[in-house]
């Protein structure tokens with residue numbers, strides 16, 4: 001990577017759910033920074049707050065304290081309309097269970113978000129590079145889980161986002177398909193230079209990351225740069 005510019009800067013980030021006896025502190029003062037163009041993998045046990053962290057970065061939930069700077073802009077002080085604009089302009093989100101619209105074809109699922117962007121990628125080109133072009137007129141239920149996840153990645157990518165947030169993107173996929181999806185993410189990172197945060201249970205995936213964050217009990221217990229990431233194709237678990 002050439003010169004490193006901080007893209008996501010999180011300071012003292014706090015989040016809790018519930019009140020009184022039911023109060024649960026999920027994020028207890030998170031500090032980290034992620035450079036532009038990095039692949040960052042966040043690991044941590046179930047319930048450690050990984051999805052919560054991603055949702056806060058994605059502007060889907062409000063923080064209780066601290067700041068989240070993305071591209072120099074503090075999300076925690078943005079007005080709702082500006083937060084919406086941030087999500088439309090900057091972000092792609094990929095979920096474990098794809099969240100495709102069942103009544104839209106593969107192509108239409110991708111086109112829906114293309115309209116949100118001022119600089120969308122060409123949908124047919126993207127379908128080809130996702131290996132979905134011949135499936136473009138099928139509905140999600142007519143293609144495999146891996147193809148549905150490719151479509152979900154396409155839907156996130158067609159906006160040409162600066163930041164791609166992925167919550168357990170391979171959690172519902174078999175070994176071979178998981179590796180294909182990770183290779184696709186690696187390709188996307190190289191081709192478009194987007195910053196990618198991948199949340200996962202699978203520690204093997206951390207080997208392809210530039211940065212590895214490990215979350216435990218609401219705190220980051222490890223924040224390490226990986227000087228020589230392994231190609232996604234070389235991962236094994």
Ligand SMILES: Nc1ncnc2c1ncn2[C@@H]1O[C@H](COP(=O)(O)OP(=O)(O)OP(=O)(O)O)[C@@H](O)[C@H]1O
Pocket residue numbers: 017018024026044045046047048049050051052053201
């Ligand atoms: N909306 C909510 N209301 C109350 N508690 C919540 C809410 N969302 C999450 N939690 C709790 O916050 C904690 C962290 O949840 P989170 O989903 O961030 O964990 P995670 O690390 O993503 O777990 P997993 O690996 O199982 O997906 C959990 O104990 C969860 O039960």
Ligand SMILES: [Mg+2]
Pocket residue numbers: 050051052167
């Ligand atoms: Mg989760």
